[in-house]
Amino acid sequence: MSNYRRPYVNGGTYFITQVTYQRQPWLCSEIGRVAMREAIQHVRQQYPFEIDAIVLLPDHFHALLTLPVDDSNFSLRMRLIKRYVTKYYGAKLEIDLDISESRIARKERNLWQRRFWEHLIRDETDFANHCDYIHYNPVRHGLCDRPQGWAFSSIHRFVRSGIYPSNWSNEIDLNDPIEDL
Numbered sequence: 166m167s168n169y170r171r172p173y174v175n176g177g178t179y180f181i182t183q184v185t186y187q188r189q190p191w192l193c194s195e196i197g198r199v200a201m202r203e204a205i206q207h208v209r210q211q212y213p214f215e216i217d218a219i220v221l222l223p224d225h226f227h228a229l230l231t232l233p234v235d236d237s238n239f240s241l242r243m244r245l246i247k248r249y250v251t252k253y254y255g256a257k258l259e260i261d262l263d264i265s266e267s268r269i270a271r272k273e274r275n276l277w278q279r280r281f282w283e284h285l286i287r288d289e290t291d292f293a294n295h296c297d298y299i300h301y302n303p304v305r306h307g308l309c310d311r312p313q314g315w316a317f318s319s320i321h322r323f324v325r326s327g328i329y330p331s332n333w334s335n336e337i338d339l340n341d342p343i344e345d346l
Contacts, residue, residue: 173237190223200254
């Protein structure tokens with residue numbers, strides 16, 4: 166088995182990507198959105214964290230999470246969010262996919278890929294680049310023509326609060342690759 170080494174930093178901010186099992190497009194459904202919202206609220210009660218930016222796409226999500234200054238366990242939060250969604254909404258989502266013997270042995274269901282991808286944010290530039298990546302991602306996937314056209318994104322909060330101008334995607338060169346993504 167692989168030896169995964171994740172950077173655990175107290176109070177760290179992490180870019181997270183979590184993909185659905187076999188890229189099934191259930192995350193943006195009404196049930197999927199409710200399940201994610203409830204799971205996040207539930208986990209935050211015992212294990213606080215901030216969501217600095219987020220986008221839900223049909224088969225994956227990206228988020229920037231900041232942990233409390235005395236805590237570094239983002240993996241626990243991800244595991245609990247996935248478990249909550251699976252336990253309370255798995256049957257309602259009616260995903261009809263076979264589960265491998267390996268997944269059965271691990272008592273895994275058919276909603277999430279086993280692992281998620283993380284990146285520890287290094288500085289303000291890295292943070293800003295990842296926010297841009299998150300908010301432009303629906304356009305990259307052909308789901309809308311401009312980031313503001315995607316409903317399931319924190320871009321609307323960024324525009325309302327003045328972090329981004331209302332014409333944000335017109336002002337930056339989003340064809341430049343973002344490092345580490």
